[in-house]
Amino acid sequence: MQSYFELLNRIRDHLRRDSSVVTQRLNVPPPDVIIIGNRTFWRNFNAVADALRRDPKHMIMIIAKELGTAMTIDDEGKVVIFGRKDSASVKNALNYYIKLYVTCPVCGSPDTKLVKEKKITFILCEACGAKSPVA
Ligand SMILES: [Zn+2]
Incomplete structure (x- = not known):
């Protein structure tokens, strides 16, 4: 038998999880960039990385390649x-x-994790449970 309080806690946990999923979907902010001289400063990068729940270093590597340039994190982060x-x-x-590293190719959900197995990276979807290799 579960006590009333245990039940209440479980419901509260459940609600918290659900609301965080909704926030994540809505909370990926558009890049806030400012160009100074020959450099572009991406001022809200950390907020974007947090919202996507991705490793900033991995994001930087892929995005720099896509932009055809180099990116770095300075001393101030x-x-x-x-x-x-x-x-x-x-x-x-x-x-x-x-599109490549966050969105589940099966159901389109952004609630995913990247997992690496034997040098292959997979997108593990928390919404539909699909495990898809990254293209
Ligand atoms: Zn999915």
Whole structure:
């Protein structure tokens, strides 16, 4: 027999999980970039990485390649893109990343994790349970 309080806690946990999923779906902010000289500073990169629940280093690697340039994290934790990239280009590169490494190819949910097995990266979907190799 479960006590009333245990039940209540379980319901509360459940609600919290559900609401966090909804927030994540809505909370991927568009890239906030500013160009200074020959560099582009991506000011809200960490918020984007948090919302997507992805490793910033992995994101940087893929997005830099897509932008055809190099990216780095400076001493203050700010993400710097070498060269002048407007917010539309950065957004395109981010969308490419989301499409390939965040969105479940089976059900389209962004509630996924990346797992690596024997050098192959898979998208593990928390919504439908599918495990799909990354293209
Ligand atoms: Zn799925």
